[in-house]
Amino acid sequence: MLEPIMFTGGVYKHDVVMELVEDLGGYILQKNITQSEVILLFLVPSEDLPAMQDLVKELRGELTRAPLAGTEVAVVTPTLAIHHLPHVACDIAEYLRRNGAKSNMIGLARGVGREISQINEYETMLINEHDSAVFIFGNFAECIRKKENLYRNINVPVVIAGGPDINKKDLPYAFEYVPSVGRIAHRSRKATELVTLDRIIAAIGRALDRTRAEITKDPLTTSPPRVMDAVREQVPEVEYSYSPLPIALNLTGIRIKLPYEKYKDKTQEVRFDEGVTLKEIAVIKPSRMKDYISVRILPSSETGFVF
Amino acid sequence: MEPLEVFKVEVTGDEEFGSKKYRELIMDILQDLGLIRSIGHLYVYIDIKKPVFAVYGLIRTNIPPLNVQDIGDVLKLDGVYQIKLNNEEHMEQLLKILWQTYGRERIEQPARDVLIVVSDKSPAELEVVDVKAEFRQDLTDALIRVAPEGFRNRRNEMTENSFLFMAAEETLTPELIYEIKEKIRSMENA
Structure with a gap:
């Protein structure tokens, strides 16, 4: 089993860590260099973890488990106005990032109000491209109960963060409800506030575990990191994308940050060692996010094989 | 209070x-x-x-309005008044009010935070900010x-x-x- 790990250390000799990941048959998910520090997110086989730990100890780096690595989580607020941003939404997004997830902040166009809140089809489909979503609501139980129309049609598990204590039974369409968040006009720095952030992360972790369990019932033809590696090798233009993360990993596929029209053919023809091309094992379509390419890997029940 | x-x-x-x-x-x-x-x-x-x-x-x-003397030090020099600002937050409003009262040609700004008013009339009591x-x-x-x-x-x-x-x-x-x-x-x- 591949273990999601985050390496934090100096730039000097970090390429040795990257080489070891590749030698062990793992995958580098993300590399961030900030001045003299480097943060690497990668997957390595759990049985080879001691080898990695020895090397990192030698380099005076730090290894932490990143349970959400390789997933994309949407942090949704009713709008992008000052009422919801920056404090709560940014704190949650940052916390998700620290745990290895790629978080995207989404502000709905007309998500405000108790009676008038609405979500449109485009927004719903954009959120559906993620692995899970956190909806941040306010301080009144009545409003939170009423606003379930915003996430009723969303297929991915939705964690609701709000202020008051509400029984989960009152929110049948939510995966979980985390109280003590709501509207806050300051940064989360008190111990109780940080515990709440941890609870959101734990809820997201459970949501993702459920999705993973569903996937194991009908496994994907191949794993998303493997597709990512093949695309990176055979569509080298992706390295020139201005995005900090040119290929975003999901549990069921990847999003390539290149224009769809220009690169769809090249992406479809990506070939694996087993002789199959990407178009045979995945649905390649325009992503709802900008003009990116969305790749959804088909389950083995549809292709008839796993590699 | x-x-x-x-x-x-x-x-x-x-x-x-x-x-x-x-x-x-x-x-x-x-x-x-x-x-x-x-x-x-x-x-x-x-x-x-x-x-x-x-x-x-x-x-x-x-809440009293802010006068020139509240936002800077007013000094009487030889036939002119010098205003030395403590912070530049209200510079824009101050310049506007001085130009209106004395005329542009009578106001000089030798340094970023210093204004010279060429007049005998003290600007100390002028209201800058409401x-x-x-x-x-x-x-x-x-x-x-x-x-x-x-x-x-x-x-x-x-x-x-x-x-x-x-x-x-x-x-x-x-x-x-x-x-x-x-x-x-x-x-x-x-």
């Missing part, structure tokens, strides 16, 4: 948490905008079933920030020493406004 001598928040229905949180939220926002010391009494009424949000407050008056108008702007901004976001129908009644801000999702009818005013009055008299 203590900020907010009276601060009451009333929320209808079973919304104890919301009431407590709104108290914190209002304090945070008023503190952020530096308004907390200028407000004496504050009554907040929220009815989430209607839904409507109202804030009534008493403003601590006697702090009251600035305060009202900041207060309205704070009230819009405090109100729940979807409440887009707003009404703000400001007098010399009080303000009443109402916001609702639906139209603010005269009946609703009357009802809110009655409610605030009863809170004030309680």
Whole structure:
């Protein structure tokens, strides 16, 4: 089993860590260099973890488990106005990032109000491209109960963060409800506030575990990191994308940050060692996010094989 | 003087948490905008079933306007006056008022924070900033920030020493406004 790990250390000799990941048959998910520090997110086989730990100890780096690595989580607020941003939404997004997830902040166009809140089809489909979503609501139980129309049609598990204590039974369409968040006009720095952030992360972790369990019932033809590696090798233009993360990993596929029209053919023809091309094992379509390419890997029940 | 001598928040229905949180939220926002010391009494009424949000407050008056001598040191030199600014925040308004009073040709700026007025008349007493108008702007901004976001129908009644801000999702009818005013009055008299 591949273990999601985050390496934090100096730039000097970090390429040795990257080489070891590749030698062990793992995958580098993300590399961030900030001045003299480097943060690497990668997957390595759990049985080879001691080898990695020895090397990192030698380099005076730090290894932490990143349970959400390789997933994309949407942090949704009713709008992008000052009422919801920056404090709560940014704190949650940052916390998700620290745990290895790629978080995207989404502000709905007309998500405000108790009676008038609405979500449109485009927004719903954009959120559906993620692995899970956190909806941040306010301080009144009545409003939170009423606003379930915003996430009723969303297929991915939705964690609701709000202020008051509400029984989960009152929110049948939510995966979980985390109280003590709501509207806050300051940064989360008190111990109780940080515990709440941890609870959101734990809820997201459970949501993702459920999705993973569903996937194991009908496994994907191949794993998303493997597709990512093949695309990176055979569509080298992706390295020139201005995005900090040119290929975003999901549990069921990847999003390539290149224009769809220009690169769809090249992406479809990506070939694996087993002789199959990407178009045979995945649905390649325009992503709802900008003009990116969305790749959804088909389950083995549809292709008839796993590699 | 203590900020907010009276601060009451009333929320209808079973919304104890919301009431407590709104108290914190209002304090945070008023503190952020530096308004907390200028407000004496504050009554907040929220009815989430209607839904409507109202804030009534008493403003601590006697905020004097800022004169030239409040924002810098005025020195009389040989036939001219020199103004040395302590901070440049009000430079734009100061220049505008000096140009208006003395004319552009009589104002010089030898350094970033120094102005020379070529005149015998002292500029020390000239009013540079109407702090009251600035305060009202900041207060309205704070009230819009405090109100729940979807409440887009707003009404703000400001007098010399009080303000009443109402916001609702639906139209603010005269009946609703009357009802809110009655409610605030009863809170004030309680």
